[in-house]
Amino acid sequence: MRLRTFLTDEAIDRQELIDEVMRRSDGALAVFEGVIRNHDQGKSVESIEYVAYKPMAEKQIGQIVDDLGKRFPDVRIAVRHRLGLLRVGESSIVIACSAPHRSAAFEACRMAIDGIKETVPIWKKETGPDGEEWVGWQGSRPSSDQALH
Amino acid sequence: VVVKLLFFAVLRDIVGRGETSIEVPAGTRASDVWRDLRARHTELTDYVRPPLTAVNESYVEPDTVLSQGDELAFIPPVAGG
Numbered sequence: 001m002r003l004r005t006f007l008t009d010e011a012i013d014r015q016e017l018i019d020e021v022m023r024r025s026d027g028a029l030a031v032f033e034g035v036i037r038n039h040d041q042g043k044s045v046e047s048i049e050y051v052a053y054k055p056m057a058e059k060q061i062g063q064i065v066d067d068l069g070k071r072f073p074d075v076r077i078a079v080r081h082r083l084g085l086l087r088v089g090e091s092s093i094v095i096a097c098s099a100p101h102r103s104a105a106f107e108a109c110r111m112a113i114d115g116i117k118e119t120v121p122i123w124k125k126e127t128g129p130d131g132e133e134w135v136g137w138q139g140s141r142p143s144s145d146q147a148l149h
Numbered sequence: 150v151v152v153k154l155l156f157f158a159v160l161r162d163i164v165g166r167g168e169t170s171i172e173v174p175a176g177t178r179a180s181d182v183w184r185d186l187r188a189r190h191t192e193l194t195d196y197v198r199p200p201l202t203a204v205n206e207s208y209v210e211p212d213t214v215l216s217q218g219d220e221l222a223f224i225p226p227v228a229g230g
Contacts, residue, residue, distance in 0.1 A: 034230050050229070051157060051158055052157075052229070053155065053157050053203070053206075053222055053224070055206055056203060056206040056207075056222070057229070059206055059207075081229060081230075092230065093229070093230050113230055116229050116230050117227070117228075117229060117230040118227070119208075119227065120227060120229045121157065121203070121222075121224050121227055121229075122227055122228065122229030122230075123157060123158035123159070123225060123227060123228050123229075124228045124229075125158070134158050134159035134162070134225065134228075135226075135228040136225065136226030136227070136228050137158075137159045137225055137226060139226070140196075140200065140225070140226045141195050141196065142195055142196065142197060142198070
């Protein structure tokens with residue numbers, strides 16, 4: 001099996017991922033693309049810097065892809081997550097799922113992005129006119145737990 | 150035992166470096182290392198329990214006992230995607 005790499009420092013080529021997964025037997029292609037938006041929780045955002053615990057993140061994404069492969073044997077999945085400094089409008093992640101029929105492609109794509117957001121050691125620092133912040137850190141302060149739930 | 154300690158994202162900013170080697174007594178748990186970090190960095194005072202804990206690139210329970218050569222990383226809330 002060829003060595004898989006899910007992380008990249010370059011702009012993501014959506015078509016390359018699509019070409020990776022599409023077979024002539026596929027009738028459906030679901031692509032999820034995560035894009036840097038200009039706001040987050042009421043604050044203006046200019047750029048986001050992504051960093052990762054690279055070897056662990058590669059393993060974790062590989063695990064998610066392998067688990068989905070077992071759950072959806074008809075689906076082929078390609079994932080690329082970009083690291084480094086990204087500006088508004090640029091894509092941070094592209095997930096392409098192909099399948100003979102649409103429901104499995106949609107479902108696998110949704111589960112892939114949800115799984116990646118939940119467990120993969122990747123972090124983002126948002127920068128805007130109000131300064132910069134590592135997303136999720138302040139919200140995880142134990143004293144704020146009650147306010148959140 | 151000697152353990153390699155890795156810092157990422159907000160923890161890297163707080164501690165001021167990406168990695169360090171520490172020598173700890175046999176039987177030391179990952180959570181003991183976190184307690185020590187909290188004692189030395191006031192930004193961490195409120196974070197009584199460690200964030201997620203990883204040893205050798207896998208998530209583990211915070212009370213995991215460390216072994217010689219382990220690579221320990223505390224994982225702040227992840228925000229990929």
